[in-house]
Amino acid sequence: MTEFLKIESVAKRFGDFAAINGVSLTLPADRLTAIIGPNGAGKTTLINLATGALFPDSGTMHFKGEAITRLPIHRRIHKGLSRSFQIMNIFARLSVLQNILVPVLSRRGRAGMPFSKMEREQEAVTEARRILGEIGLLDEQNDPAGELSHGDQRLLELGIAIAPAPELCFLDEPSSGLTPVERARVLDLIRKLSAARHTTFVIVEHDMDVVFSLADWIVVMNRGQVLAEGPPAEIRENRAVREIYLGEELTA
Numbered sequence: 693m694t695e696f697l698k699i700e701s702v703a704k705r706f707g708d709f710a711a712i713n714g715v716s717l718t719l720p721a722d723r724l725t726a727i728i729g730p731n732g733a734g735k736t737t738l739i740n741l742a743t744g745a746l747f748p749d750s751g752t753m754h755f756k757g758e759a760i761t762r763l764p765i766h767r768r769i770h771k772g773l774s775r776s777f778q779i780m781n782i783f784a785r786l787s788v789l790q791n792i793l794v795p796v797l798s799r800r801g802r803a804g805m806p807f808s809k810m811e812r813e814q815e816a817v818t819e820a821r822r823i824l825g826e827i828g829l830l831d832e833q834n835d836p837a838g839e840l841s842h843g844d845q846r847l848l849e850l851g852i853a854i855a856p857a858p859e860l861c862f863l864d865e866p867s868s869g870l871t872p873v874e875r876a877r878v879l880d881l882i883r884k885l886s887a888a889r890h891t892t893f894v895i896v897e898h899d900m901d902v903v904f905s906l907a908d909w910i911v912v913m914n915r916g917q918v919l920a921e922g923p924p925a926e927i928r929e930n931r932a933v934r935e936i937y938l939g940e941e942l943t944a
């Protein structure tokens with residue numbers, strides 16, 4: 693197994709509370725991993741640690757063989773690591789195109805440009821429009837992002853997350869708050885993007901239908917630790933997982 697992301701004995705406390713309590717995980721490239729677990733299990737905290745929003749108290753992380761444990765966010769993005777957020781993270785008053793242009797320009801080393809000038813950067817605009825085509829929002833490119841439907845805003849977030857052309861991309865509850873139809877669109881897109889781009893996705897998700905239909909590998913977290921990991925069929929049968937988390941949902 694190629695060691696793509698390797699997390700070893702990572703721990704993170706908030707005061708007295710051990711949010712992450714000794715997590716070790718190795719994620720290979722090209723395997724769609726879903727992280728599941730009850731509220732407060734530490735899923736978002738683990739993403740924060742992996743992407744550099746937080747630093748661990750102990751433990752190490754390597755990406756493609758390089759230590760990233762204390763690397764700041766922007767340096768991790770540069771190395772091919774990106775994410776989306778559990779809570780919507782778009783610029784509501786900027787246009788859909790400008791929302792994608794921000795990360796595209798930043799990857800091209802042109803961060804911090806005035807919004808009014810962004811659309812004169814022809815190559816970046818072409819690239820941003822290509823991404824909008826991939827996520828199906830080209831027709832909405834000039835609309836203020838805040839006026840998109842909730843489902844389209846989630847698609848835009850996905851576009852923002854893939855705009856830095858990451859090799860590894862974490863998606864924190866990409867389908868939360870969506871109708872079944874919108875949810876299906878987002879999932880189809882994740883599937884399509886992982887096949888079409890050289891991007892490995894790790895999703896945090898509560899919807900078990902989504903998890904079992906999408907993931908190649910499932911990591912179950914509970915109380916800041918990894919309770920189990922394995923292919924969906926194995927996790928479905930795992931006794932501890934059924935008892936602690938999935939319970940009746942899977943016996944149905």
Ligand SMILES: Nc1ncnc2c1ncn2[C@@H]1O[C@H](COP(=O)(O)OP(=O)(O)OP(=O)(O)O)[C@@H](O)[C@H]1O
Pocket residue numbers: 706711729730731732733734735736737738778
């Ligand atoms: N910045 C913080 N300060 C204090 N406690 C925190 C902080 N961030 C997270 N926690 C706590 O750490 C625990 C893990 O939180 P985390 O957000 O990682 O859980 P989660 O698995 O993503 O849950 P959910 O499914 O609800 O999103 C929770 O009890 C949370 O209250």
Ligand SMILES: [Mg+2]
Pocket residue numbers: 735736737778864
């Ligand atoms: Mg969370």
